[in-house]
Amino acid sequence: MVTGANPLAQIFHFETKHVARALAEPPIKQGIDVTIVVEAPCRCTRLRP
Numbered sequence: 001m002v003t004g005a006n007p008l009a010q011i012f013h014f015e016t017k018h019v020a021r022a023l024a025e026p027p028i029k030q031g032i033d034v035t036i037v038v039e040a041p042c043r044c045t046r047l048r049p
Helices: 007-024 027-047
Strands: none
Touching: none
16 A cells, blocks of 8 residues: 555545454444444544644
8 A cells, every 4th residue: 555645545444444343343342343443543534634
């Protein structure tokens, strides 16, 4: 991955990686993990250009 080439691609890659990990968790935790994991990267990515 080329850093800075496509910020949107980096965001999607970052979120997809974490969502995949959350989906691999047990179903009981899945709902909570997906919510936290999907929202947190969005805020972090916007705050850090």
